Amino acid sequence: xxxxxxxxARPRSDRYGSMVWWVALLVGCAPGSGxxxxxxHRVDTRRDQDSLHVAVQQKLTLSDEAKDALNHGVPLVFQTxxxxxxxxxxxxxQQDHRTFEILYLPLSExxxxxxxxxxxxxxxxxxxxxxxxxxxxxxxxxGLGAAPAEMELRVRSLLDKSLIPPPMRLPVWFSAQWDYDSxxxxxxxxxxxxxxxxxx
Numbered sequence: 133x134x135x136x137x138x139x140x141a142r143p144r145s146d147r148y149g150s151m152v153w154w155v156a157l158l159v160g161c162a163p164g165s166g167x168x169x170x171x172x173h174r175v176d177t178r179r180d181q182d183s184l185h186v187a188v189q190q191k192l193t194l195s196d197e198a199k200d201a202l203n204h205g206v207p208l209v210f211q212t213x214x215x216x217x218x219x220x221x222x223x224x225x226q227q228d229h230r231t232f233e234i235l236y237l238p239l240s241e242x243x244x245x246x247x248x249x250x251x252x253x254x255x256x257x258x259x260x261x262x263x264x265x266x267x268x269x270x271x272x273x274x275g276l277g278a279a280p281a282e283m284e285l286r287v288r289s290l291l292d293k294s295l296i297p298p299p300m301r302l303p304v305w306f307s308a309q310w311d312y313d314s315x316x317x318x319x320x321x322x323x324x325x326x327x328x329x330x331x332x
Contacts, residue, residue, distance in 0.1 A: 168195040170289040170314035177285070177321050182277040184321065188212055188269045188287055190314070197309045199259065201300065202243075207235040209292040210312070212269045219282040219320065226273045231292075234262050283321040289314045 171191045178185040192210065194202070202208055215227040233246040242255045243262040256262045269289075276283075291312035296304045304310045 168193045168198070168309075169312055172287055172289060172314050172317055175285055175287055175319040177319070179276075179321060182274060184216060184273040184276050184279075184283070186214055186271040186273070186285060188214065188271075188289075190267060190269070190289055192263050192266050192289070192312075194259075194263070195309050197307075198312075202234060202259070203236050205236065205238075206297060206300070207233050207295070209233045209295045210266065210289065211292055212266075212289045213287070214271050215286040216273050216276070216279075216283055216321075217286065218280045219284040220280065225276070225279055225283070228271050228273065230269050230271070232266055234259075285319045285321060286316050287314075287319060288316045 169192075171193075173189045173191065176187040176189065190212070194208075198208060210232045211229050212232075213227070213229040216225045217223055218225065231248050233244075235244045235246070236242075237244055237255065240255070242257055243259050244253065244255050245262045245265055246253045247265070254265075256265075266289075289312075291310065293301070293304050293310070
């Protein structure tokens with residue numbers, strides 16, 4: 133996905149400079165970017181007597197705009213959501229999600245990744261290392277002993293735009309440069325555990 137690059141002044145480090153940077157985002161003054169977003173490659177499953185173990189294999193690539201916002205103190209919050217449902221009736225059986233917040237720490241020049249549940253906080257020297265932690269997201273659904281024989285998963289990963297700071301929330305909601313929603317995809321629960329998914 134391509135974007136139009138505009139010439140922007142470098143933001144100053146004081147409060148006034150930060151305000152100028154927010155205004156620049158509102159009018160669309162931001163660096164260009166190439167391909168970005170979430171790509172869900174596959175979903176691996178393992179079912180035992182009472183539980184279903186799920187591993188979502190995906191890739192998150194940030195646009196230049198998102199990287200710039202992150203490096204100016206804007207935390208980015210992402211979610212991976214999974215719903216287990218009856219493959220025949222499409223009735224939802226269970227659902228769960230994992231939340232990931234990435235925050236830049238300017239004093240240490242490191243990236244902090246908070247994930248939940250369960251709550252874990254780690255720091256990384258490079259952004260790619262923090263993003264790499266989202267490549268595989270695991271879930272366990274218990275109490276499925278009496279579940280239908282044929283089940284499927286619906287999987288989605290996205291940026292939580294509602295947690296973006298108010299000064300830049302409007303352009304984030306309407307700009308294609310902030311489209312981090314993979315959309316829902318369906319994956320059958322079978323044996324063996326690796327399958328080919330299809331968009332829904």
